[in-house]
Structure formats: structure tokens, C-alpha cells
Amino acid sequence: MQLRIVSTVLGMLLSFSLLAELSPEPIPNVEILPKDYPDSWIFAHDANFASLLTGQLVILDVAADTKEYKGSLDASQFGTFIQSSTREELYVGETFYSRGTRGDRTDVVTIYDKSSLNRIGEVVLPGEKRAQIVVNKYAMQLIDNDEYLLVLNFTPAISVTVIDIAKREVLNEVPIGGCNMIYPSGKRGFSSLCGDGTIMSISLDKKGQVIDRTRSEPFFNADDDPLFDKPMYLENIAYFPSFKGDIQPIDMTNDPDILPKWSMISEEDAKENWRPSGWQIISASDEHLYVLMQKNGNWGSHKSGGEEVWVFDTSQQKRIKRIALKNPGFSIEVTGGKKPLLAVTGTDMTIWVYDLDGELQRNIVVGAPSAMPIMLNAKR
């Protein structure tokens, strides 16, 4: 026994002597991110309703079980967000007051370097009119190979500010009365859904001036079965779900081409009153649409969230899979790359990550208990 103790102590002394001493560590020491993010990274947009002045975007690796939290950006007062796919830049639309909640108002697009997450520039927006809408990707969009940034305004007159983002220069303001949101369309332009069930389309020249403006015939009924205002683009086709469960595809290659709509709801599904529901309810991988669905839905339940994600093949216009969520979902996003993942903001406001077979992989907390990461942005 004594011999064993002595040998253990000797062994410990021997191993201690082999360990190098710790070297002094540098201060300051700030992390940087890669210029090209892995496909499994997302930006979770926390609107922070408890304190709108301190909304934020949190960068998460949804494929990671360690070091899954990568960093964050501020997004003040109903902020908007988009990533450039051609520059190593991130854009955040924000509103500030000179004395916090009061004072002089400044609307601004803040430009971040994707690697350092340092602020590298800004474009001050004129007119104190930047739209303040609960997190919506289509309140700020990039068009024409990401050369122009479009920012939505609401006073409640509705317009779109056109910015040459390379020059950091505001070019124009385009009124879109009766219509709302920015859906990229054409070579250099955008479309907006209108309250009368039509879609307006604007084409711009290189100086941001309007060269063409068209308006479709009515194709949806905002009283009977409204289209959700957050579609999913696959190539140039925007897929808009409707409250009652149709998919309305619109080809945005040129002026909007309203393609035939199709239903996600079979007769059997209709008996159980399945409907799309949640905040960001549609995403995609390859030719497959992922849609957050709610059982026993009704008029007014369109933002409640749902207990399943249904997968549809766009060419067959047919459901090919049902994914039962472990925890009800409020928003969804599918990441890109070779091993896509389904990220779901639960109604508990944490992120639940599934593989595309529907197996739960992990759960990620975004921030404080009051965090509300209701919009997820996959790498663009």
C-alpha cells in the first residue's frame, strides 16, 4: 500500500515537471472571424422588444457543439440587416437619437467589416423616415449584383431610398404609395406588394432614377386570403405562402410574372385545419421549400408559430416530408452548403437545430432571457 502511494506521488511529480509553465498572454486581445464564413453560420436577428434601442444580430455556428457563438452586431430601433455577397461587408439599417431615447434623430446604414466586425463606414439616410417595422428582410435589400442598397421608408407615406453602396451615396427616393416592401426584380429594380392585391414593379437606371414602372392585375385577395409579406427566393422565383396555405410563385427575372399558384394543403390536411404560421415561415434548400405549419389554425393565428415543418418539391408541387418539431417553431431558416441544417427559432425564443431528416441536433441560447431572435439569416 505504502509503495503504491509513493509511486503515485512520484508519478505526479514527474508529470508536473514535464508541463511547461504558462507564458504571459497579450492584452488587448480581440478575436477576428474568417472573411468567408462557413455555410453553417447564421445571423440571428434579436429585435429585443424589451429595449428596442439595443436590438442586435448574433452570429452563430448552428453546426457546432462548442464555440457556437461567434460575435454580434448592434441593430438599434427596429434595425434591418443584409449581407453583401460580393463585398466582405454587412449592412445594418438603424435609428438613433442624440440623447438615447430623445434628441435629434439620425437614420443610418451602418457598414461592418465581415471579418473584424468593426464599423467601417455609414450612409446617413435623409428625411427621418426609415421604416420601423418588426424585423423583416424585405425592408432592406441589395440589387444588381449588390451594387445598390434599397431602404424602405414609412412616415406613413411609403417610399424606397436608393443607395450606391460602393460610393456610400444616396441616389434617389422612389415613392411606392399603396404598396410596401422591397422584393428584388429585373436587372436593376424591385417590386412591392400592394393592398389592392396587385404587385408594382420599378426599374432603375445606373443613377437610381426610375426608368419604368408597371402594375399587375389583381392576383390575390388581401381580405380573403392574404399573402405573407416574407417570401423565399429560389433563383429568380419568389415563393409567397398565403394565410390559407397556397404557394404563389412569382418569377422576378423581369417584370413580375405571376405563375400559377398551388396548394400545400391536401383534403386530409384541411380537415385538421393545417395552415402556415409564424414570423419567418418559409425557407429553402435546393428545389425544396420548407414551411412552418400549424395544426388547427384559424383567422388570426397566422403569427402564432407551428409544430411541424413541411417540405415541398417545387417542380412536383408536392409535399415530400414532414418534420415534427420537438419544440414549437416561430421562425425557420435552412443553411446552405453540402450539409444543410434547419434552424428554428422556437416559441421559447431559443434556436433549435435539426438535420434535414428532422433529427434534433442541438439547442442554442442567443442572449439574455428577453432576447427575441425572430429572424434568422443564412449565409448569403
Next chain:
Amino acid sequence: MKWLDNLAEKSTRKLARSSGRRSFLAKLSAGIVGGSTIPLLPVARASGGGNSYPGVGSQSTGNLEDPGDPTSCDYWRYCAIDGFICACCGGSANSCPPGTEMSPMTWIGTCRNPADGKNYIISYNDCCGRTSCGRCMCNRNEGDVPVYRPQQNNDTNWCLGTKSNVYNCSTGVVLGIALE
């Protein structure tokens, strides 16, 4: 204020409760009943006293012609409200908390007063210029239409036309009897 809809729904409440996960949402939404954002939609609400918000003292209008608890989401005139109830935040059903500014722009609803059975036009003016009150969240999405119908949409910050558009809470002001 019309953006807190994600906290609100009956179904969300059901989902959040059944989830058994982080409880703040369930707790917060447990008291949410809310109303419709569609004008001229007659919605009768329970008018009993008391609210379902933990740590929020009950109130009473003390007026038989205006029955109910102004801190309760069930209060009849909140049938189309969406946001933090000002009566819980230092204001009342028809006034803003001290130091805030009442938004002149608003959305309206039509609510039935259980006392006289008449429909009243209610103006949901926001109170602006202080950070979110955070008490008594009350919201419902019946009649809510996406942002291409702004007047029927509750995702929009209606603190417009005020010195600051920072949102604090929402009131429900009686404008008059609704004409049938």
C-alpha cells in the same frame, strides 16, 4: 404599438406553455388576450375585474358605464390593442404616462361596451419618447393583414409624428359611438 404580435397569440400561448422551456414567454403571454385590428369588427370582451399579469396591481374604472379593469387585456376597449397597456405603466386607458408624448397617428378598432351593448370607435394612440414599459403585453392578430395594408397591420411602429419614435406603451381612447 403594433409590433409585439409575436408574443401574443392564443396559440403561441398554448405552444409556449406546452413547450415547458424557457418560461418568460409563457409567463408574459399568459395574460395576453388582446383584440382585433380590424375596424368595425364587433368584439365583445369579458369585463370582470382583475388582470392576469403577475405583480401588476388591479384597477377599476369605478364607472358602471365603463366596466372592467384597465390593466387587464380583457378590458372591453382593448379589443384591438397591441402593445404594453399604459394603465400598467403610469398612464391610463386614455392617457399616457407622465413625460411621454401621445402619438397623433393611430390605428383604430371598434369595440362593444358590455355595459350598454353599443359599439365604440377606439383610437389606440401610442405613448412615445421613453423606452419600452414592458408591463402588461396585450396583443391579438385577428384581422391583421401584412404590411402592404399598413392601416390593418400591427408590425409597424406607430410612434409617428412625435418628437421621438421610441415606443413606451399603448392607450385605448374612446372617440365615439360607431355608426352601424
